[in-house]
Amino acid sequence: MIYARRLDDIPLFADEADIARAVLGPGRVAEWRAMAVVLEREGLPRVDPMMGRRCWPAVREWFTKRPAPARATPLPPPPTKVGATKGQPPGDAPGLKWRSRKKGRAAYWVARHDIVKKGYRPETVRIHFNPQEPDHLQEIAARCRVLQQEMLTWAGEGRAAAETRPHDGSMASLIRLYQTDEASPYRDIKWNTRRTYDQIVRYIETSYGLVALHEIGIRDIRRWYDQAKAPKDPRSPETTRKAHGVVTMLRRLFGYGVMAEVPECERLARIMAEARFKQPARRRERLDASHVTAFIASAIESGRLSLALGTAIQFETTLRQRDVIGEWLIDDGTAANGVVHKGRRWSDGLTFENISGTVIRKRTSKTGKVVEHDLSDLPDTLAELDLIPVDRRTGPIVLNEETGLPYTKLNYIKWFRIIARKVGLPDEVWNMDARAGAVTEALDAGAQPNDVMNAAGHTQLSTTQGYDRTSLQKASRVAKLRVASRRKSNSSGQPDPA
Known part of the structure; x- marks a missing residue:
């Protein structure tokens, strides 16, 4: 449907202002530009790449022959609401x-x-x-x-x-x-x-x-x-x-x-x-044991036992952040129980039900592989778990002290950074680097790569190697082995013939 009454002055190739005037009426160019994105999916003639404008006869014919409006009916004029002086869009801005x-400030439309x-x-x-x-x-x-x-x-x-x-x-x-x-x-x-x-x-x-x-x-x-x-x-x-x-x-x-x-x-x-394209450089940062020790002490002092415990579990067990704190999914109503808040259901995080005696058993969210860790081998983590009152030892382990609910990812990261800055951790070192730090520490200590792979819940050794950050210990160990081999070879070698 064409709304303008006088169309004689519209050129063969019309700009968006001309078409907006013809289709919606005067003063609605911004609205037309937003509408055109949707209408093009239904067949609206596109901007000619040579002319930089739309062919007006083709646009007019498309509107004339178009069936009953469905997906992008021209919108009515916006209501005359005030608000522009306060930094709000005038008119109706649903969502x-x-x-x-x-x-x-950033503007978002929300479905x-x-x-x-x-x-x-x-x-x-x-x-x-x-x-x-x-x-x-x-x-x-x-x-x-x-x-x-x-x-x-x-x-x-x-x-x-x-x-x-x-x-x-x-x-x-x-x-x-x-x-x-x-x-x-x-x-x-x-x-x-x-x-x-x-x-x-x-x-x-x-x-x-x-x-x-x-x-x-x-x-x-x-x-x-x-x-x-x-x-x-x-x-x-x-x-x-x-x-x-x-x-x-x-x-x-x-x-x-x-x-x-x-x-x-x-x-x-x-x-x-x-085709081949340059790949992004691998992260080289890691959270090491000294970082974790300082972080845990500061988190407990700040009243954030949840952060101390979550970070300790991530580092000591090599579990992914998501497998420790979980994630909030849209609640589809199919589950009969669980933690639900504002239309979201908490999923995949570590719960006290994952602990039997001193053993943590957890099916990882990414690969579905079940990993096991004996907390008796991790006395520091076990000591922090003991700080949680007995009557609270059910459901999610890591709870936000402010809400009593599991953390959202963004809130967990925000509070991690607050505590990390208190103890001087560089901003380049992230909470998720605990996993890389754990893998690197294990390999530096001489653990078998396959054992580290299983502990981390990986299905391929190459994935584990991707978490291994090059360290001075590895270079030093290689150098010592080479020198020892060289000395052994020289001591057992025969003198050169005269």
């Missing part, structure tokens, strides 16, 4: 949440919890804006309305309708198939992995979603890698980890496309199979 960040439980993704979307632009608040509100409508339409149409939309040959369309197809491996990944995947595919879709698959070649992929690697500040180091994540996701998307028989994906998968 908008402001969060404090180091560089100021409705009941619809997320039905499988809708994404759960949250960061809304980027420039506070120096006079209409940035209107743009935030418009983007929220589009995202809200997209979510509500998904809920009304159902997942099946979303999956039957035709593939238009673009990167964005491939991403949508990957996220919605019941046969996609995306359906089988855990929620926290899915959250990471969603962040990467949003970057790809925002940056290259309009690119047709048949136009993509190795030069494009190499250029995308270089763009993702380039830091925002030229003085900062390259973001190789981000760039590698992008190309890894491209491999994943094209691989899915081959399975789903999406045109061009087999060719692109072959290209990616031969």
